[in-house]
Amino acid sequence: MSADFFETLRPGERIVVRFRLAGQSPALHDGGAAAASRGPHLSDVIGNFVSLDDTGVVIKTRSGPVTVSRDDVTHAKRVPPPPPRRRAARER
Secondary structure, three states: OOOOOHHHOOOOOEEEEEEEOOOOOOOOOOOOHHHHHHOOOEEEEEEEEEEEOOOEEEEEEOOEEEEEEHHHEEEEEEOOOOOOOOOOHHHO
């Protein structure tokens, strides 16, 4: 990921961000086996870019705004708009 990726975003652009979960980094000395037993150490957030400051990026998701520390981000990219939501069976 380019260091200035977030600088090129406009508010409202849809992105996905992969980030490290706090306190759950993989152990390097055991090939990651201990990390696997502790569960996932990465997570993703997808939504619309809101803002950026020195410490984090704010993303508006379906369930509300999420702030991810810039230091925890491992990958980020633009994604296409979500597909249209399907109508409920009784609305058809």
